[in-house]
Amino acid sequence: MNIPAEEPVISLIKERRSIRAFSNKEVEPEKITELFEAARWAPSAMNEQPWMYVYAGKGQQLHSDIVETLFPGNQSWAGKAPLLIVSIMRDTFINNGNPNNSALHDTGMANYAISLGAVSLGLHTHMMGGFHQEALKQKLNLSEGLHPVVVMAVGYAGSPDDLPEGLKHRELAARTRKPVSAFTFNQIL
Numbered sequence: 001m002n003i004p005a006e007e008p009v010i011s012l013i014k015e016r017r018s019i020r021a022f023s024n025k026e027v028e029p030e031k032i033t034e035l036f037e038a039a040r041w042a043p044s045a046m047n048e049q050p051w052m053y054v055y056a057g058k059g060q061q062l063h064s065d066i067v068e069t070l071f072p073g074n075q076s077w078a079g080k081a082p083l084l085i086v087s088i089m090r091d092t093f094i095n096n097g098n099p100n101n102s103a104l105h106d107t108g109m110a111n112y113a114i115s116l117g118a119v120s121l122g123l124h125t126h127m128m129g130g131f132h133q134e135a136l137k138q139k140l141n142l143s144e145g146l147h148p149v150v151v152m153a154v155g156y157a158g159s160p161d162d163l164p165e166g167l168k169h170r171e172l173a174a175r176t177r178k179p180v181s182a183f184t185f186n187q188i189l
């Protein structure tokens with residue numbers, strides 16, 4: 001397994017981007033384990049770790065089942081991703097059944113850990129909220145209190161030339177961000 005040398009964190013953060021063009025190359029099982037290891041060490045309220053992940057490699061029936069629940073705009077490219085990961089959160093604390101108002105936040109942090117871990121392994125991720133909640137819940141047979149948060153497409157970068165023209169354009173477009181000054185304040189708002 002060829003894991004690139006350790007990189008400074010900020011560079012990992014900037015390198016992460018939501019690609020749509022994935023190569024056919026499979027994600028090695030050891031790397032899949034590493035991705036979930038990254039999630040494992042994410043912080044969470046009361047150390048509840050309210051996340052769960054269901055994953056499927058291309059070729060598995062489960063992969064097609066997940067793709068079917070995506071919005072059409074996502075199906076067009078995510079169906080080709082070699083690995084799909086469904087991020088799921090539990091909305092109550094296991095020990096007392098009380099609502100866990102941090103579950104979405106904490107699951108998002110675990111997802112971000114996965115996405116940064118992926119970059120360090122030479123992989124890319126693309127999170128999608130564009131899926132049919134109920135359809136995905138049913139496909140995965142999720143019990144009450146478990147909710148899909150995002151579907152993540154994961155794999156090695158492919159060639160943007162293999163995407164339809166509109167998506168290719170988006171893939172190659174410059175990334176945009178608000179300036180730091182637009183969201184940071186050193187005074188009462």
Ligand SMILES: Cc1cc2nc3c(=O)[nH]c(=O)nc-3n(C[C@H](O)[C@H](O)[C@H](O)COP(=O)(O)O)c2cc1C
Pocket residue numbers: 016017018019074126127128129130131150175
């Ligand atoms: C919760 C969430 C839901 C998203 N849903 C979709 C989606 O359904 N389809 C899609 O193409 N991208 C989706 N994205 C990706 C965003 O569009 C992307 O993160 C944003 O444009 C910034 O681009 P970057 O991730 O390459 O920096 C989603 C991202 C997040 C965090």
